[in-house]
Amino acid sequence: KSKQTGKNSYFFYDDNQDAVAIEHHRMVHRFRQALAERELVLHYQPKVNMRSGRIMGAEALIRWHHPERGLLPPGEFLPAIENDAVIEDLGDWVVGEALRQVATWERAGLTVPISVNISPRHLQSPRFVERLERHLRDAGRLHQSCLEIEITETAAIHDLRHITRLIEECRALGVPSALDDFGTGYSSLTYLKLLPVHTLKIDKSFILDMARDAEDHAIVSGVIGLARAFDLIVIAEGVETTDHGLLLLALGCDFAQGYGIAPPMAADRFLEWARHWRPDPHWAAAGPGIAP
Numbered sequence: 679k680s681k682q683t684g685k686n687s688y689f690f691y692d693d694n695q696d697a698v699a700i701e702h703h704r705m706v707h708r709f710r711q712a713l714a715e716r717e718l719v720l721h722y723q724p725k726v727n728m729r730s731g732r733i734m735g736a737e738a739l740i741r742w743h744h745p746e747r748g749l750l751p752p753g754e755f756l757p758a759i760e761n762d763a764v765i766e767d768l769g770d771w772v773v774g775e776a777l778r779q780v781a782t783w784e785r786a787g788l789t790v791p792i793s794v795n796i797s798p799r800h801l802q803s804p805r806f807v808e809r810l811e812r813h814l815r816d817a818g819r820l821h822q823s824c825l826e827i828e829i830t831e832t833a834a835i836h837d838l839r840h841i842t843r844l845i846e847e848c849r850a851l852g853v854p855s856a857l858d859d860f861g862t863g864y865s866s867l868t869y870l871k872l873l874p875v876h877t878l879k880i881d882k883s884f885i886l887d888m889a890r891d892a893e894d895h896a897i898v899s900g901v902i903g904l905a906r907a908f909d910l911i912v913i914a915e916g917v918e919t920t921d922h923g924l925l926l927l928a929l930g931c932d933f934a935q936g937y938g939i940a941p942p943m944a945a946d947r948f949l950e951w952a953r954h955w956r957p958d959p960h961w962a963a964a965g966p967g968i969a970p
């Protein structure tokens with residue numbers, strides 16, 4: 679059974695390739711301005727331990743304060759810029775901004791690592807690790823485990839040897855890697871065995887349907903089992919309800935991210951949220967589970 683990832687939206691334009699290319703070109707140009715004019719902002723969504731209530735980290739998610747169109751989510755502009763060099767400038771900005779945020783929160787008494795999403799094209803850039811190291815050094819954060827990168831399976835299998843080395847180099851700098859949207863790509867167990875990632879993020883499409891779809895439930899259960907066998911952390915995306923959480927806890931997955939915990943928030947709101955959040959009492963009351 680196939681899952682929509684959003685990237686398939688290109689299909690609608692198959693008979694209109696030139697128009698799409700022009701549109702993308704225009705967007706790239708406009709996005710460069712946005713970077714220069716500081717119209718971009720990161721929102722942060724917590725990753726938590728549903729049982730203990732501990733905040734494990736925050737995922738940085740890009741938003742564009744477009745002067746005419748309002749606050750745009752990445753789906754409105756990433757597809758148009760993802761294959762252009764500007765995506766590397768974006769990733770570079772995101773890393774620097776995330777490190778500044780780590781320090782700002784720390785001064786306010788909140789210590790959480792931030793995960794950043796890195797596009798496939800940026801991962802191919804020979805300067806990626808070098809730039810990352812520079813950012814960490816400038817921030818005084820080498821080997822401090824305050825940053826994590828999220829990569830998609832598709833990026834990983836595109837050039838397995840390169841990505842494997844990159845993941846190892848990042849880890850040596852104190853930056854672990856997570857495999858994002860796990861289950862939606864084409865990676866095999868062999869790839870999973872070879873990729874030295876630290877975390878698997880189960881794609882939200884499986885979580886959202888697992889209560890009523892036995893196949894999705896089996897996939898989630900299988901991924902959790904795989905993660906345990908490979909000694910990886912496993913996080914569920916798209917936890918929207920108490921029941922999603924309970925099903926996951928019963929399967930041995932304690933870590934979650936989703937609207938049922940908190941939406942992506944501006945940095946100040948995240949801080950406020952972190953001060954007051956308590957886990958769903960049903961989760962805290964769930965049995966001992968089978969967590970690794």
Ligand code: C2E
Pocket residue numbers: 723738739740751752753756769772795796797828858859882915916917918935936937938942
């Ligand atoms: P992702 O990395 O898989 O991020 C999770 C997406 O799921 C986010 O969408 C988040 O808002 C959404 N989400 C969180 N909880 C729930 C939930 O309970 N239910 C549902 N239905 N959705 C939930 P968002 O912010 O629109 O980002 C979409 C994608 O854009 C991200 O998917 C990531 O692939 C990409 N992206 C976001 N920020 C960046 C960035 O700074 N750089 C790059 N290269 N890509 C980014």
Ligand code: MG
Pocket residue numbers: 737795828858
């Ligand atoms: Mg992500």
Ligand code: MG
Pocket residue numbers: 858859879881882915
């Ligand atoms: Mg994801």
Ligand code: MG
Pocket residue numbers: 859
């Ligand atoms: Mg996704």
